[in-house]
Amino acid sequence: MAVMAIDALPPEPPVAQMPAAEWDMTLGLINATVQLDQNIGEGRRKVGTGFLVQAPRPDGTPRLLLVTAEHVFRVMPNPVARIGWRFAESDGNWRYAPADLPIRQEDGTPLWTQHPTEDVAVLEITAPEEFTRAAIPVGWIANANTFDQWRMGPGDELFALGYPHGLSANRAGFPILRSGRISSWPLTPVQHFKTFLLDFNVSQGNSGGPVFWVPAAKRVPGAPVPTNPFIAGVLIKEVQGNGEGIELGVVGHGQYIHETINLLDSQRAAGAGPQS
Structure with missing residues (x-):
């Protein structure tokens, strides 16, 4: 699958500066995170996680993107997947209402855009108004300098959202929140260390979920506290040894979402189309 060169792309954008008190990033990301799935027959389905980002076009017009790990789409063989919308009802209940999500043309051509080297994909979509409002601003995604700026390192805690084994937090379809500590070093430069390890129990269905820092997360003693929450990256896969999971997740840096x-x-x- 051919991809365009990335050398001529614009420089990475700055991370938006916004006081943490103005927005609860954890709740915001819970509302922006959705289950992706596809029935592949015989009672089986492929499941992954995605999250919604507001990323205006270069001319400034609004645009809603679904961010996930590229392999989440790739392993779904059919042209149409499902996306798990949730709607609040007047009595305080929530209704889970998955809808069709086209991911390929009928000839098999992907509708998503894939990073040339990393397991990251974005797909422009339309969504119900509630989810368009819930989407995370693109400026909250870490860039190539964020980890160095805030001296992120081994032992720092991050949170992750996802649907392990296709499970949700409740019948309303909300994602499951987990946490873990950064467990690898070095973390930068991101062009040389494109992923990092997070110490938490990863399962199929977590792939594509957001990994993020908020003030509730623990930092190693003496480390500076970031001025605002940020999305550190995308959960890509589980680390395995001898065919078994060893409770480590591989996270792709947020810079590759920007790219x-x-x-x-x-x-x-x-x-050109999303892929050629």
């Missing part, structure tokens, strides 16, 4: 969005913009400017 994938920039690639989408470059393809559209050149008149």
Whole structure:
């Protein structure tokens, strides 16, 4: 599958500066995180996680993107997947209402845009108004400098959202929140250390979920406290040894989300489809 060169892409954007008190990032990301699944027959289904990001087009017009791990789409063989919308009802109940999500053209051509080297994908979508409002601003995604700026390192805690084994937190379809500590070093430069390890129990269905820092997360003594929450990256896979999980997740840096969005913009400017 051919991809466009990434060398000419715009420089990484800064992380938006916003006081943490103005928005509860944990609740915000819970509302922006959705289950992705596809029935593949014989009572089986492929399941992953995605999250919604508001990433305006280069001309400033609004745009809603679904971010996930690229392999979540790739392992779903059919043109249409499902996305798990949730709706609040007047009595305080929530209703789970999954809807069709086209991911390929009928000839098999992907509708998503894939990073040239990393397991990251974005897909432009339309969503119910509630989810469009819930989408996370693109400026809250870490860039290549974020970890160095805040001296993130081994032992620092991050949170993750997902649907392990296709399970949700409740029948309303909300994602399950977990936490873990960064367990690898070095973390940067991101062009050399493109992923990092997070110490938590990962399962199928977690892939594509957001990994993020909020003030509730623990930091190693003496480390500076970031001025705002941020999405550190995308959960890509579980580390396995001898065919068994060893409770470690592999996280792709947030910088590669920015680069994938920039690639989408470059393809559209050149008149190309998401993939060729």
